[in-house]
Amino acid sequence: MRVTNRLMADTVLSSLYKNTQQLLKLQEMVSSEKRINRPSDDPIGMGKILDYRKMLSSIDQYNTNIIRGKTQIDLTESCLEAIDDLVLKARRIAVEQSAGELENRPTAAQEVKNIYDQILQLANTKLRDTYILSGHQTDTAPFSRDSDYNATYNGDDGDIRIIVGDNLDIKINVTGEDALRSGVDVFDSLRDLINGLEDPDTSAGTAQIATQVAPLSNALDQIKAVRSEAASTFIQLETTENQLAKFKLNVEDMLSDTEDADMAQAIVELQVQKTAYETSLATAAKILQRSLMDFLR
Known part of the structure; x- marks a missing residue:
């Protein structure tokens, strides 16, 4: 199967999007100090919270x-x-x-x-x-x-x-x-x-x-x-x-056991996710730049 520039770009953007979503989720968790902020985070847990x-x-x-x-x-x-x-x-x-x-x-x-x-x-x-x-x-x-x-x-x-x-x-x-x-x-x-x-x-x-x-x-x-x-x-x-x-x-x-975040763990995960996000961003920039140069040639 031929890997086209478009496919590579889509793959990179999809990975970047997932990393961004996970980063935003962890940022919200740290700022709110809550593990569950909406039903989609944990439907069963949200039922218990209510x-x-x-x-x-x-x-x-x-x-x-x-x-x-x-x-x-x-x-x-x-x-x-x-x-x-x-x-x-x-x-x-x-x-x-x-x-x-x-x-x-x-x-x-x-x-x-x-x-x-x-x-x-x-x-x-x-x-x-x-x-x-x-x-x-x-x-x-x-x-x-x-x-x-x-x-x-x-x-x-x-x-x-x-x-x-x-x-x-x-x-x-x-x-x-x-x-x-x-x-x-x-x-x-x-x-x-x-x-x-x-x-x-x-x-x-x-x-x-x-x-x-x-x-x-x-x-x-x-x-x-x-x-x-x-x-x-x-x-x-x-x-x-x-x-x-x-x-x-x-x-x-x-309620606290169900709803509250483990702040120490959440902060560590946030730092790891920031690193992953920055790596994905750098990788995406290189690939997309290379693809653009190939297109211009």
Whole structure:
């Protein structure tokens, strides 16, 4: 077979083109520090990369949900702790006044009214633009009262749940019904205590005051039970958060192993390819120049 000048030129140009493509690929690998920059580099590897990135995106969303849940539970705990202290204070007043300290009753009545309104204000706490104790009615203040200290619950018993894993969701809210009305109605007990303290019939008033000591004690137990449940949920969220952090590191390692280039090896290969490219370029220049001279002769 006769080797023509055209065939030699085509062969040289094809080799030069391949060397150029390989050089560009290695240059991109070194600059991006990625072994795979497009599906054509490694179709199977790119499939794994997309799966790992999807996992990492899901983990980030789970972590965002957990932070939101922990924030809400932390705020709820602070409110319930303050309410717990106020109910305890009201119970102490009831115990003291049931002993018949008549001269202090107007002051005690006003103090209990203040406690009532403080608890009402705490129960209506908002996290950003949402009421935390209203169930699903997050745009509605959970409690209101009339001039006679009759409280109304305006929320519902809806659970607010967050997704923290595949097929795993956790309740993060406490409703005002659960905390303040599920067994003992805290507001009713405080109202009855106020009425007893303001009753002009001191004997009847003393009896009514005494009957609120036990309900207020039960209210304390009721609030503590809700706080305990919220604390358990907080711990569960922290445990899940720690597990996700470990899982994320594993996924990031797998992504790196699949996607990232071995920089030392890539740099060596780039230098070798540069030499091959320069050699091909020099060879092509000689052959093409010779072919052109032959043509001119």
